[in-house]
Amino acid sequence: MATEPVLDPRVRLRADCSRCAALCCIALPFHRSSEFAFDKAGGQPCRNLADDFRCRVHAELRPLGMAGCTTFDCLGAGQHVTQVGFGGRTWREDPSIAATMFGAFATVRRLHELLWYLADAVDREATAPLHGELREASVDVERLAARPPADLVEVDQETAARGRASDALLRQASVLVRAGHPTAPRRAGADLVGARLRGADLRGADLSGALLLGADLQGADLRLADLRYADLRGADLRGADLSDSLYVIGPQLAAARGDDRTALPSTIARPPHWS
Known part of the structure; x- marks a missing residue:
């Protein structure tokens, strides 16, 4: 059987x-910033919300300054x-x-x-x-x-x-x-904002909780890297290999930059706004 x-x-x-x-x-709630075009208090319907629970501007969120909604x-x-x-x-x-x-x-x-x-x-x-x-x-x-x-x-x-x-x-x-990469970087919780890591070998690295805002990770090898709670907002992942990175979730990647060369885990959908 x-x-x-x-x-x-x-x-x-x-x-x-x-x-x-x-x-x-x-x-x-959200606040007016580079991610949102206006303030909204928690419990208050977004002004773009239609009566049928759909977003009136869903197809134009990024051009209208609502990138935070897409991440x-x-x-x-x-x-x-x-x-x-x-x-x-x-x-x-x-x-x-x-x-x-x-x-x-x-x-x-x-x-x-x-x-x-x-x-x-x-x-x-x-x-x-x-x-x-x-x-x-x-x-x-x-x-x-x-x-x-x-x-x-x-x-x-x-x-x-x-x-x-x-x-x-x-x-x-x-x-x-990550046991197969004993010499991999251990940068859990590290401040790597804007770090230049283009093409870096980060296989098996511990990057859990690391601040990688705006980091250049183009072409980096992040296979088996622990990315739990890593902040990837604005990080450049074009051409990077995250095909079996550990603990990756969709919102992390949606907040980063990537392209069709970025290798993702099979469980993660490619963000539609990636070029």
Whole structure:
């Protein structure tokens, strides 16, 4: 009897705006800057939001100074809260649920990011000794995300505790994945803003939490590099190889510059605004 293929959990961690109530367009605040053309308070609908929960200027976000919208990804939190948490009800139909809905959205977004990292770690052969613990951690995070929305608003401490436990496990997994590159740079949390790293051999480097804003990484080899929480805003990734970089998520890459020569993990879609 044929065995059913195991579905990568990251398939569920992809935004489906058609099943959401535009939570990112109302719950989140932003300030006028190079990323946003105007100020918006949290809980206030964006002035570009239409009655059908679609963005009126979606095709022109970048030319209109709303680049920040193109780099955000809820990792599936929006449809989870809208469809699972509230059964398809929306804040517009029932304003009384708005505060709970928006609070749950923020919590589930954090939990879904953790689930993405855990899925990446368990997908690696090198982490086989930790697969049991990684899967157990994923189940714990899933259970937390599945709580009723009203409970989710109040679980900040539990979410933080689960995050700390998962972080420790993800660091162990990172060490196993990068073990074949013992002399690779260890620049976790380093200030590499504007760094000149064009063509650099960064295979197996620990760049977790590194500030790489505006860094020149053209043609750099970032295979098996740990990029968890690395800030890649404005970084130049044209021609770089991130084909099996560790802990990469879509928003990181969307905030960077890349092109059709940039090699990405198979789980990450190429940002449409890359040239």
